[in-house]
Amino acid sequence: MPLLDLSQLKARLDVTRTDNDTLLQAILDAAQDTAAAETRRQLGPLGGVGDPPVAVTRTITAQRAVRVPDARSLTTVTVDGAAVTGWQLAGRRPAGTQPAPYLILPAPTTGTVVATGLYGFTALPAALADAIYTHAARHYRERDALYGDTVTLDDGSDVHFYRQFPVRVRAVYDLYRIAPDPIRTLQLAGLAP
Secondary structure, three states, X not given: OOOOXXXXXXHHHOOOOOOXXXXXXXXXXXXXXXXXXXXXXXXXXXXXXXXXXXXEEEEEEEEEXXXXXXXXXXXXXXXXXXXXXXXXXXXXXXXXXXXXXXXXXXEEEEEEEEEEEEEOOOOOOHHHHHHHHHHHHHXXXXXXXXXXXXXXXXXXXXXXXXXXXXXXXXXXXXXXXXXXXXXXXXXXXXXXX
């Protein structure tokens, strides 16, 4: 089942015709891809249909934190084929029950880490879904105007800002964005050595 529904986007746009459905679906898919890139998140189950467990492999050098594609649960973790215990998932952003983007090993490790489990969002949080729908709707409506944002100054002149992210969309993407620095994530989780 897709995470976002074309009928929701059409309702937001007040579009009832079906002749633009292919275009609207492409815009919605592009907005979801942009959200995934902006937030560095795995939006959707990594294993695809049926959501089977997936083995994610990372090679690390003297690290405790391993970036994983939003783990919901892990069944096994190995380093160079040897089972590891005492690991935990961390870095949920925002705090709560969202998938975790980092696997924290019990000690700094060098080798090939294989983490087998379930990855990615199975349902999007309401705020993130709303931001993606807003982004897609904005993109669709931009076709009708040369400029996306216009501000009138005190002197009566207009200033145009070409196709900027809506502030609300940017704020939500920032809320769900994963920092690329695992050390900072460890510090935020209170696990830094």
